[in-house]
Amino acid sequence: MKRKHKRLTFIVLGMGLLATAAALMLSAFEDNIVFFYSPTEVLDKKLGAERRVRIGGLVEDGSVKKAGIEVTFRVTDLANVIPVTYTGILPDLFREGQGVIAEGRFVNGVFRADEVLAKHDETYMPPEVAEALKKSGRWQETEKTLKRSGQMDRMGTAQ
Amino acid sequence: MDRGVSESVSAFLDMGGYAAFVWPSYAITALVLVGMLVASLRWLRSTEAALAALKAERGAKGGAGEAAGEA
Amino acid sequence: MIQRFANPNRFMRLSAAVVPWMAGATVILGAAGLYLGLFQAPADYQQGESVRIMYVHVPAAWMALFCYTSMAAASATALIWKHPLADLAARSTAPIGICFTFLALITGSLWGKPMWGTWWVWDARLTSVLVLFFLYLGYMALVNAFDDPARGAKAAAVLALVGFVNVPIIKFSVDWWNSLHQPASVLKLGGPSIHPSMLAPLLLMALAFTTYYFWVLLVRLRAEILSTKIRAVRLRQVHG
Numbered sequence: 001m002k003r004k005h006k007r008l009t010f011i012v013l014g015m016g017l018l019a020t021a022a023a024l025m026l027s028a029f030e031d032n033i034v035f036f037y038s039p040t041e042v043l044d045k046k047l048g049a050e051r052r053v054r055i056g057g058l059v060e061d062g063s064v065k066k067a068g069i070e071v072t073f074r075v076t077d078l079a080n081v082i083p084v085t086y087t088g089i090l091p092d093l094f095r096e097g098q099g100v101i102a103e104g105r106f107v108n109g110v111f112r113a114d115e116v117l118a119k120h121d122e123t124y125m126p127p128e129v130a131e132a133l134k135k136s137g138r139w140q141e142t143e144k145t146l147k148r149s150g151q152m153d154r155m156g157t158a159q
Numbered sequence: 160m161d162r163g164v165s166e167s168v169s170a171f172l173d174m175g176g177y178a179a180f181v182w183p184s185y186a187i188t189a190l191v192l193v194g195m196l197v198a199s200l201r202w203l204r205s206t207e208a209a210l211a212a213l214k215a216e217r218g219a220k221g222g223a224g225e226a227a228g229e230a
Numbered sequence: 231m232i233q234r235f236a237n238p239n240r241f242m243r244l245s246a247a248v249v250p251w252m253a254g255a256t257v258i259l260g261a262a263g264l265y266l267g268l269f270q271a272p273a274d275y276q277q278g279e280s281v282r283i284m285y286v287h288v289p290a291a292w293m294a295l296f297c298y299t300s301m302a303a304a305s306a307t308a309l310i311w312k313h314p315l316a317d318l319a320a321r322s323t324a325p326i327g328i329c330f331t332f333l334a335l336i337t338g339s340l341w342g343k344p345m346w347g348t349w350w351v352w353d354a355r356l357t358s359v360l361v362l363f364f365l366y367l368g369y370m371a372l373v374n375a376f377d378d379p380a381r382g383a384k385a386a387a388v389l390a391l392v393g394f395v396n397v398p399i400i401k402f403s404v405d406w407w408n409s410l411h412q413p414a415s416v417l418k419l420g421g422p423s424i425h426p427s428m429l430a431p432l433l434l435m436a437l438a439f440t441t442y443y444f445w446v447l448l449v450r451l452r453a454e455i456l457s458t459k460i461r462a463v464r465l466r467q468v469h470g
Contacts, residue, residue, distance in 0.1 A: 091347025175279030
């Protein structure tokens with residue numbers, strides 16, 4: 001009986017230590033774990049001038065302009081905006097008001113992306129329901145996306 | 160009538176243009192899960208057979224008394 | 231010796247009765263889930279028909295975590311209480327869990343290409359699930375790496391427990407860090423953000439995957455116990 005208790009304590013303590021170590025390591029390497037930065041973070045930390053960086057936010061409404069295969073649009077986190085240019089094929093989900101992640105660097109104040117990924121939120125519904133929500137005015141796509149993807153709460157800009 | 164049916168079947172198979180992604184997802188899921196199941200069932204059958212063979216062999220060698228004691 | 235075999239014997243009787251029920255439940259739940267998911271559920275307002283990949287991807291990912299959690303719990307039981315079935319349960323779960331993890335990765339890739347625009351990215355969610363895959367692989371290698379099965383089981387059990395820190399990391403990766411993968415839709419505060427017509431097939435498929443796991447687990451456990459018996463009989467033949 002006593003040996004069982006000893007083993008139990010040992011394992012519980014070991015798991016606790018392990019969890020603490022993992023938490024410390026993950027918070028130390030946070031900058032390497034985040035997949036993208038918001039426009040506010042990019043501007044505050046002056047990222048993307050020398051090194052390639054991924055920026056993420058929403059495609060600003062009315063900002064998408066296509067000229068042949070070159071696309072320009074603006075990425076916003078509702079606090080700051082970054083203009084982006086991109087040449088290539090866009091993912092199916094790329095549209096205005098939708099989450100987007102662009103990888104590239106700044107050239108003369110414009111973000112030149114060489115890869116654009118679409119980020120969708122965790123809401124799933126039939127088109128008719130989405131339509132009905134929009135009609136009844138209970139739909140605020142931009143705000144909803146920002147609030148729901150708790151990731152953007154971290155930036156403190158959504159509220 | 161027939162055309163309507165075949166049209167709706169081909170629309171279903173097309174998956175709104177995402178057939179190349181939807182059907183492979185389902186196919187590989189079925190393949191892996193059925194494969195795992197069949198492999199596990201076969202392994203169980205072979206161990207059952209092996210144990211039965213061992214018991215029969217020992218029953219023949221050691222006499223009925225010992226075999227009864229083992230079961 | 232009698233006590234060591236008393237439990238497995240009872241288990242053999244019990245599992246023989248349960249296996250057909252698990253098999254039946256898997257077939258019925260799976261058929262219902264496929265019917266609702268492929269024929270009844272609507273297309274998504276944004277993702278269109280590609281959303282149907284969710285009905286295999288999400289249950290596979292859930293089961294990948296569920297299997298690992300079960301494996302870690304069984305390993306802890308084996309280390310602490312030395313229950314003879316616990317080691318076998320952990321060992322039998324690993325290959326099923328790695329199948330689910332593999333499926334979550336592959337179907338996720340097949341879903342990510344049309345929706346996100348990429349097969350793979352090194353974001354926190356995808357990377358931590360890949361780590362889970364390698365943890366399963368490491369467990370399976372380690373459990374068979376020793377001549378003495380008891381030593382292999384012990385080493386693998388420790389690995390399973392150490393690797394368990396990855397499970398909460400996978401679950402919360404999408405909340406803690408900016409990632410390409412979206413946050414949870416079903417298990418979250420404030421209720422699911424998924425329409426009931428899509429939630430129903432998702433939950434049915436998840437249940438089917440769960441009963442499938444128990445079905446295959448019981449079959450593999452029975453085979454493991456019989457193998458142990460065969461080894462014991464052979465040993466006695468050699469020495470007796």
